Amino acid sequence: MNCRDFLAAFEERTALTETARLHLNDCPGCRQTTVVQTHIWEAIDGFPQIDAPKNFNFTVKARIASAPPTNLQPKLLPVLRYVLPFSAIVLVLGLLAFNTSFFFGENSAPSVAQVAPPMPIAAENPSNNFSMPVLPVANTDSAQSLTNERSFVESANPNVKPANEEREIKYVALNSAKKPPVVPRRANPKDDSIGGGSRVIASTTTRVLTPPEFSPNKTPETLLNPNGLPPIADDSIWSFIGIEIVTKNGNRTVKAVNPNSLAGRADVKVGDVVDAVDGAKLSSEPLSKGKFEIKSLTVLRGTEKVEITFQN
């Protein structure tokens, strides 16, 4: 038995067990503690009983009689006891209902998708003839959500041509959008708008998805190659169909395949060596195409040559 257990047993003021007695004999600290505590208890037990004065009851009754009227307290307290929780519940429910209608109702606050400008679709600009095939979506829920998203975008912007009809989404270069000229404040001293040109920029900046090769600062002329087609880099084409290519000794070998991509669904495998695209044999020069669209790949898988056709 340790000192702590001994003290716990001792403070119960019951007869000590044999183990506690042995500990008491061996531990001078606990012996001293028990001596002091026993003296204290003896003194406390000898405390005289303090009685109330003889006029105690009379004084209490006099104080009760002279106490101010407390009619308000007993009547008001039960009312408050029920009214306050009820009011709190009503308040909470009201707030919940307001929030629900605010976020999810018909007149709810605009969501991020609504605030963001819709992706321009490009029937507006026939000069851009590069296109992206619409990926087949296997998951029904995803397809449904995609359809919802399109209808949502179309409803947000009635000028957008429905994408479902053409089964393709075309990108538009930012420079094709008619952007109002940004006039610096110094260059146009007659402009008395506060903040100079920054407000004009802020009000006309739109978020448009563009291919990596397109820069908003470039003009259409600098983007077009001599054939009139925008050059699309080798890596962009591969990443578009969902494979990563590593070039070794002039051979383009598939290093990784995204299983949810065109290539993944068409069973392109890691280690395949790309030999031809759409029937055109590849050279050591970087692949350059006017479209993202690729219909087939010819790959060397081991010793055999495999023709892979992409299903849109």
Next chain:
Amino acid sequence: MALDKFEKESAAVSPSVVPIENLSDHQLIEATKGGDETAFGEIMRRYRNPITNYIYRFLNDYEEAVDLAQESFVRVYFALERYHTEYAFSTYIYRIATNLAISEIRKRKRRKLLSLTGLFQYDNEEAQDFNPPDEKSLPDENLIESEQSRTIAKAIATLPDKYRAPIVLRDVEGKTYEEIAQILELGLGTTKSRISRARKLLREKLEHYF
């Protein structure tokens, strides 16, 4: 004939008339709610001495103890409608008395009496509350305590509030741990721990005395 009438009357009355001393606390409370002042007098008769004794041991001040004991009964009287019988009445009134005593101690601490303590205090002295001991002789002969008892009573009165109430209830009033836990609205483990800690503090204060 007259004897028959007396027997009939006594037979009719005796089962329903119970001496008020035999009624339980809850029955007395119910009677008081019904407007029976005698019932409340009986409650006071039962508890005035224990409550006065308890507060006196808590504060070590007889006049204040009597005043707070009376205040406890006044509060009980005005709160009878809110009293629920799931707890013993003794627990209820001890709780009220404890809260009043603790409030009184806090009031005393707030009463800094700056004019008395601040003016004659040197910078290197630790600030102390003005809490003069009650030097008046107690009104009854049986209140005359030995020197040892007075020393221990003073030592108890210097314990922190949260330790003072449990040790007085346990070692002076002889309440059980469960009753103390209910009075102080604490858990059983916390109650035991505070009692143990209070005893340790008391031993440390009185170690050199014995």
